[in-house]
Amino acid sequence: MSHDHDHEHSELSDIELRVRALETxxxxxxxxxxxxLDELIETYETKIGPKNGAMVVAKAWADPDYHARLMNDATAAIAELGFTGRQGEHMVAVENTAETHNMVVCTLCSCYPxxxxxxxxxxYKSAPYRSRAVRDPRGVLAEFGVSLPxxxxxxxxxxxxxxxxxxVPQRPAGTDGWSEQKLAELVTRDSMIGTGLALDPSKLEEAA
Amino acid sequence: MTLSETIQSIPRLPLDQDGGPVFGAPWEARVFAMTVKAHEAGVFEWREWAEVLGAELAKDGDGSDAALGYYDHWLNAFETILGAKGVAGSDQLKDLKAAWDDAARATPHGQPIELVR
Structure with a gap:
């Protein structure tokens, strides 16, 4: 590639050229x-976000029957809400308790729901997260500001x-009688990966 | 950049918490979407894709001194699987790359680059 850049014309990087060639x-x-493609990118960037997952968790907190179905067959329980995987992946829900904290990683190919x-x-896609989460989960959690007993x-x-x-993060105390919609606001994306906890209800009020 | 720098520790509401840009550049979003669509069009099974991508990522060992970014690997893997499926030959891609390069050079800066075929 020439180093005397001529700024009069456009230039695409090698990687952009490869991507455009593939698209053509x-x-x-x-x-x-x-x-x-545009529509798909837009959907993933803005429409889905972690909102779907938050609705699943909030419903599991609020509805014991749904909770049982989710723990028994997460793929089906999530599909009940209309969320089905593009890749036909099988979903498993793992629940945090006082005794056990769950955290998700993909050490090889960064599969993600x-x-x-x-x-x-x-x-999540970074090499340090992928390799360190397995070796030193407590250290990684500490970097996310989460310290567990x-x-x-x-x-x-x-x-x-x-x-x-x-x-499925632990339901925060002080949320008795909350609607599923309000509960869902406490469920962050990180809490569903296990690198965070559900929000404290008082923080939600501050933010509101 | 460390993890803690990457993630702001301030908890944010589900609606607007993004943890920074999901894609580092538009081409990353493009190649991601093309992969999903090519899979939907039946070009490959998702399992096959995961294997090819996994093998590509494994070239970095545990990734601790990775020279390439995640989507660089993704793009390599995508070219590999399309080649293996006979959908995109390296010669075809090379010609198209050259055509795009010519188109870019012929386009005044700031104008949309279009490939005339």
Whole structure:
């Protein structure tokens, strides 16, 4: 590549050229449709987010029957709310208790339950998170500002292309009688990956 | 950048908490979406994709001194699987890359770059 940049014309980086070449080829062969790509990106960026997952968790907190169904067969329970995976992945819900804290990682290919959590955050895909979460989960949690009692076991779940995990965080105290909608506001994306806890109800009031 | 710098520790509401940009650049979103759509069009099974991507990522060992970003690996893996499926040959891609490069150079800065075929 020439180093005497001429700023009069446009320039695409090597990687952008590769991506455009692929898009042109796949479009010409009829496998993809550029406007559908835009729509998909938009959906993942803004429409799904972690809202779907938060609704699942809030319903499990509020409705014991739904809770039982979720723990028994998360794929079906999540589908009840209309959220089904694009890749046909199998979902498993793991629940945090005073004794056990669950945390999800993918050590190899960063599989992520997009349907319920939207797009993975940058750090989830980062090599340091992937390798350290398994070796030193307590240290990683500390970096996220989460410190758990010594006696709490930390269980790290390695998601795969076939099985993806949804952490059900502990329901915060002081939320008796709350509606599912209000409860869902306490459920952060990180709390469903296990790198965070559900929000404190007092924080929600401050933010509101 | 450390994890704690990446994630602001201030808890945010589910509606607007993003933890920073999900994609580092528009091309990353593009290649992500193309992969999902190509899968939906039946070009490959998602399991096959996971294997190819996993093998590509494994080239970095445990990733602690990774020279390439996650989506660089993703793009390599996508080219690999499309080649293996006979959908995109390296020669075809090379020609298209050159065509896009020419189109960019022929486009005044700030104008949308279009490939005339």
């Amino acid at each position: 080829l796949l479009t010409e062969k009829g496998y993809i449709d550029p406007p559908a 997009w349907t319920v959590l939207g797009l993975p955050p940058v750090w 010594e006696q709490t076991n930390i269980k790290v779940w390695d998601s795969t292309a076939e099985v993806r995990y949804l952490v």
